[in-house]
Amino acid sequence: MDDAYSIQTTTADEGEHDGLETLTTLKDRDAFLVADPWGDVKDGAHGLFDRDTRLLSRFVLTVGRARPSRLSSGVTRDNVFFACHSTNRPLPPMGGRSAPAGVLHLERRRFLWDRRLFERVRVVNHGTEDILLPLAFEFGADFADIFQVRGTPRAQHGRIHPPTTDGRRVAFRYTGLDGVDRSSCIAFSEPPARLTAERAEFMFSLPRGRRLDLYVECGIDACAAPDEDRFRWNGVQARLAMRRRMRRGASVRGRRSPRFNDWLTQSRTDVALLTTDLPTGPYPYAGVPWFSTPFGRDGIITAWQMLWIDPSLAKGVLTYLAARQATGTDAFMDSAPGKIMHETRGGEMSALGEVPFGLYYGGVDTTCLFIALAGAYARRTGDLTTVRDLWPHLIAAADWMRDHGDSNGDGLIDYARAAETGLSNQGWKDSEDSIFDSQGRFPKGPVALLEVQGYAFAAWRALADLGGLLGDERRTEWAARAEAVRALVEDRFWIEEQGFYAIALDGDGRRMEAIGSNAGHLLFCGLPSRERARRVTRRLLTAEFRSGWGLRTLAKGQPRFNPMSYHNGSVWPHDTAMAAAGMARYGERRAVAMLLDEIYGAATHFHLRLPELFCGFVRETGEPPIAYPVACLPQAWAAGSVFLMLQAVLGVSIDAIEGLVEVAAPTLPAGLERLSVTGLQVGDGVIDLNFQRLDGHVAVMPRERGGVSLRVTG
Template sequence: MSIIEIESQFYILATSSFADDRTVVLKQGDTFAILDRFGDVHPIGTGTQGIFHEDTRYISRMELSINGQRPMLLSSSPREDNQMFIVDLTNPDFQTTTGRLIQRGTLHIMRSKFLWQGACHEKIKIVNYGLEAVDFTLEMKFNADFTDIFEVRGIHRTKKGKQRTPKQDEGMLKFVYEGLDNTNRITTIQFAQPPESFSTKSASYKFHLLPRQETDIEVNVGFGKEKNVTELLGFDVARNNMNAYMEKTRQYCADVFTSNAQFNDWINRSKSDLITMATPTPHGLYPYAGVPWFSTPFGRDGIITALECLWVEPELAKGVLQYLAFTQAKSFNDFQDAEPGKIFHETRGGEMSALGEVPFEMYYGTIDATPLFVILAGAYLERTGDFALVRNIWPNIERALAWIDQYGDIDGDGFVEYKTKSEKGLTNQGWKDSQDSVFYEAGELASDPIALCEVQAYVYDAKAKAAWIAELLGLEDVAAKLKKEAEAFKEKFNQVFWSETKQTYVLALDGKKNPCNVLSSNAGHCLFSGIATPERARLVAWNLLSESMFSGWGVRTIATTEARYNPMSYHNGSIWPHDNAMIAYGFSRYNLQREVKRLLTGMFDTAVAMDDQRLPELFCGFERRKAQAPTAYPVACSPQAWSVGAVFLMLQASLGMKINALTNTITFCHPVLPDFLQEVTITNIRINDRQIILQVRKGKEGIEVNLLTPGTDVTIDLQTETMLEPV
């Protein structure tokens, strides 16, 4: 796998896929590992394996052998909470130095490996299950190439820093790289038990194990920059610290238990993945976008993930808002596509970003993160009643609104468009940011500046929510102005962006206001934000669930009838779980609950068919075939934060649930449960410092909602008026 530059697009070039590589991913904080099923890192093939820290590969080789041979794999799997990788191995047939044959299956070798605060910890336990003593050698080989993640992905560099000769000393091995950014990056390998043989590339141990005797080896590997290298804890201490953190973190998030065991597995996997992706920062928790290529803060991804999970874990939204407020652009920088008030697209910590070889050290080339930031602020206030935070970031909200009006509207037509100013920036800057994702009906690529339909929907929602916030803060004039602007914007949008021929909102307008008259999933986001009229919302929903758009698994990004449709493309025919979740929530806003059920059922069936019941970043948009699973996309990230959050937003949409901490009310608007669910119990929902338990179930008279927490003053508002006819 590599990356090439196509018309200023950073495109991941696939020479092999994660679908057949059978790799395992671990992530903790700013560190992630891509390991094979044996727990090894190999410097072969596409070279994507490794242990990465702050966008640099600090371990490029880490291989275990016994008597010079690779052990035989029995089984391997991550722990349920994703934090530890357990590998069971055994010996192949081998001869001792005396010529005695040791049959395979005599030794059990168990590797336990996890990441914690900038380090990788491993314990290797060996047990002799034979009837006689066994003599053998266990060897580990290491290397650290300090390759930047963009270089791993394929960007060629003409000049690199200098790698010092590795040093060994008293059970320690140290690799040092002197970067061109005047930063020394260091990998330190510590052996808790001194090896018998030790070099700058390997360490080996000689064992004599009696029958039933066991022994273990502990290896701790630290990553970091000079004067900031991780202090290496022992395996047991680090494990205990990690477990305590995990237990504490899990308590913040609500738990969902249903009548369907497979749905429970999907929920539990998603919760574990959410905790994995939620990374501590000085500003609170932030969901890193996806492993391996996007294990870093992304503005849009962080906001959407926080919105998806807001009802179960509002603390995540708090961290996102604080992080984005702190990093909001204060000045112009064309290389970074930065303008005052703009919310960033992504940030990177590697050498190439620091040197400006890529613009992503702090890059602002996103058109939608800024209005989405305001939307999240309003949704967070309603969910939590946290006026202190919202008052604190109100100046940031005002700057975001000013950016929308002053710099977001490039040509002064009242809509928000994008056009990159950076010589290395992204050509397309919506969530579908590949270079071919915005096009006309005949298939030609659209000319900029481009106004996407969903971005206008976000702008409307941002102004409506900002008006509501301003009113609550006592800023009546500001509130009235924003409310008036939102209403006028909605009317103008519905006049300009509607396609009579396709009965949906057009994908975009180009720089000359020509429509990209394409049937796309983007139109579903207009329902998510509430800019669609009720009549047009039903028409959009009908289109999204038509045969050309709905595969049976989910809604495709574009219809099969469109010129650029390709079910194997990144954005032109594939299926994205977060996209479907936002569409489902949009359906629920317009009382289209039966349509929500269809989307939730399709995505549930997808999750059941996926490895570990984990929804990937995306999958191919082929039509659902009998007795076959969805077709994997070759280089999809997994886990991916906003795919992880999809189940929570889709369940919320199905229940029509809204939590309002300001009124201490939980509303269920026309709740429905899909055929595979009879009952849902939600525990540890936090509202105004109260922890409550809810039960939603199918009863004889329809959906019943019960508050199972005695003595609480939370009000349940169940609205069960007749639903609209299905589209």
């Protein structure tokens, strides 16, 4: 993100770095929780958030005035429950001798459901004597906006009202400068011995060999009385909802490869966790904690990654974005008629216009990607009913590309932020230092990004294809526009002596000759000639780009190269996946399998959950990849990357309009001998694909049910 909205880091106690890779996260709909490995909410990025407002800013458990000694903690495989197991430190004397350390087992188990945190604290006495157990919670609600938490200062704040208590509950209320009352509460199943506005103290008598359970709830508005039945019933609902999201679409499994399957499962559950079922359909939110909201670009790319196995995401994303398409011009929102949303937020600062992201359109690529995804969705599903519903929005988006996206009439889509509050760079590499020339100098606007021209090419081709299906005579014009974009890119961006494309053109038409991974997205869109695609692929696979854990965003040796930066030398899994899919489009399979193996290797060091990005240092024997400390985790298009790369390596393409599945020269990553894709819906039919390595090549064995044809080539 632009540094005007930069992310602040903090350091936790007990010597453990509190970067996002050490935090635990839960999400349900528009609510998410960020806590440390003990389950405590203490500072920094921590908190229970709902619609970009922090409802719980402190929630710390102590036993005998001390933090328990943590044994283990983590989130269940389905991303529903968090559990922390710990034991006591020596307890202070309570009418006799103190209890020694290590005789109590404490389990904190929690989940989110229906915009509410449910927690059970279970304590078991494994000692030889009865124990008087002093247990306490510290809590607070600051109602901070997500952008405040990220470090954006505010000159004024609303009013935090004094909390109220009623024996088992504490209620918090805040009146924002926007005039909106926001409230939250915390409630306990047992009445505390002492309850204040910021602390609940309990004194339990726990006989040896016995256990006690304390239930806690926190969320918006008033809290019901927590108890075992509410905890169990709501926990079942949360788990069932996750299972429903997980069961959408086809299943992909490696045979006799449990570790690889664990990665597939983790990635699928991360996409499911981040997917919120909106009235318009399922939408994958970008990532926790900073981007747990609908983003246009992120939603489109995640839906595209998952399209071959689960088209429902694409339909949900397209429908949602169509409903929020711009109809007017506004510099603060960076909107123009037909433009597709970049980001939406629900917090106080967005509502007041202190930040422009309440409904913000400052993404130059999202409108092109919207059209391109619609074309891919139509071919994948044959769902022309949805396409007809979207058709006015697709035409409006095309009109934006023609009338507003090209500000200087040179045939290329460009950007320059309309207001100083907006993002200075508006492609996916949106940090302020990510676009520059071969000397490291920043461009004069408006800027035409390389990959955006690829998206525009794909959009015009998709529109021509859809026009053919719907009988729109403008399809010839749209096809011509696609070819015109292709010719402009090949003429103006290509650097012959580098065998590569420039990252951008500035407002004077001067090439920004930095060598970046943006060219991989051009391959994904199928714009380059075969010869140039071959040269780009060859360079992307050199040590300039390949870290051993995936492709760097910037070639090593370029000005501003920094493997620890956000966009100038780090590795983004989705970026590697799109480049790999682009290589596969031109027939390259072995290199794609190699890149998939590298990304898998990185995932094994991140507990099989790929972060948004990680540092681009070269892979060293016996050493893990180096984390980027504030990367979102989980993050949607990072989680979806494995599925796009698998589609690329297997050579699978689906045309539901023709009722055809094509498999072209499939291969498998190293160490994987068999892989199955089951329940692949194609129109009214279903097909299973079983891939197996045989005599140096990969064979595919299908099982069709309904009118699906399979064609194997290569």
